[in-house]
Amino acid sequence: MAERVLILGGGFAGNAAARALRGQGLEVTLIDQRNYHLFQPLLYQVAAGDLQAEAIATPQRRLLRGADLHFRLGRVARLNLPQRSILLDDGDILSYDYLSQRRGRPLPPPFAYRDPGSMAVLGRFDAVCEIERWHLHWHGWSAWLLWLGLHLYRIIGTRNRLLTLLDWGTDYLRHGAAVEIILSPPNSSDP
Numbered sequence: 001m002a003e004r005v006l007i008l009g010g011g012f013a014g015n016a017a018a019r020a021l022r023g024q025g026l027e028v029t030l031i032d033q034r035n036y037h038l039f040q041p042l043l044y045q046v047a048a049g050d051l052q053a054e055a056i057a058t059p060q061r062r063l064l065r066g067a068d069l070h071f072r073l074g075r076v077a078r079l080n081l082p083q084r085s086i087l088l089d090d091g092d093i094l095s096y097d098y099l100s101q102r103r104g105r106p107l108p109p110p111f112a113y114r115d116p117g118s119m120a121v122l123g124r125f126d127a128v129c130e131i132e133r134w135h136l137h138w139h140g141w142s143a144w145l146l147w148l149g150l151h152l153y154r155i156i157g158t159r160n161r162l163l164t165l166l167d168w169g170t171d172y173l174r175h176g177a178a179v180e181i182i183l184s185p186p187n188s189s190d191p
């Protein structure tokens with residue numbers, strides 16, 4: 001019987017770990033409290049009304065293709081390391097042979113951080129890029145193109161890339177006149 005691996009958290013780290021274990025003869029289950037992976041770096045654009053929310057969310061089950069990769073929706077309530085099991089808040093207990101914690105928590109030292117650089121968009125066709133280890137600092141349309149390309153590359157899924165490109169394209173053509181709709185919470189007393 002294949003050994004069971006539980007991966008806690010389906011962000012960048014958890015998904016990368018699950019896909020790296022595909023086809024290794026293991027039974028891999030990724031657990032997340034949400035049924036979708038969220039591309040957080042563009043969250044602010046959803047808040048600003050520049051992108052539709054579905055462009056930065058990808059269903060976990062679509063990402064975890066493979067007979068040996070499974071997804072379990074649930075919130076991890078407790079770890080029982082001596083028993084090699086975890087308790088979900090719906091009361092289910094899952095046992096494992098190997099456990100991988102990827103819940104967006106800081107890793108304990110030693111931890112080697114490699115700075116890949118920083119970039120930020122400044123406006124229409126303008127962004128700033130800094131790659132310290134090559135002493136590169138620049139801004140302008142080439143930095144903007146790099147920002148655009150890198151974000152499109154990093155968003156998971158062709159559909160999400162196309163949705164993002166479409167939203168950005170129409171936004172740039174309309175000079176940023178996005179439709180900003182503020183929704184009241186369901187129990188709001190507002191009319």
Ligand SMILES: Cc1cc2nc3c(=O)[nH]c(=O)nc-3n(C[C@H](O)[C@H](O)[C@H](O)COP(=O)(O)OP(=O)(O)OC[C@H]3O[C@@H](n4cnc5c(N)ncnc54)[C@H](O)[C@@H]3O)c2cc1C
Pocket residue numbers: 008009010011012013014031032033034037038040041042043044074075076077102103104105
């Ligand atoms: C608004 C914003 C903008 C950002 N911009 C950038 C950027 O421009 N460049 C950059 O490099 N980084 C950026 N980051 C940081 C980047 O998103 C994080 O470094 C990265 O997401 C960390 O990945 P992770 O897999 O470790 O954790 P996360 O992506 O946080 O994933 C953790 C997962 O664990 C799940 N989880 C947590 N607790 C439980 C539980 N108890 N039970 C079940 N599931 C649980 C969560 O639902 C989540 O899916 C940004 C972050 C935010 C919030």
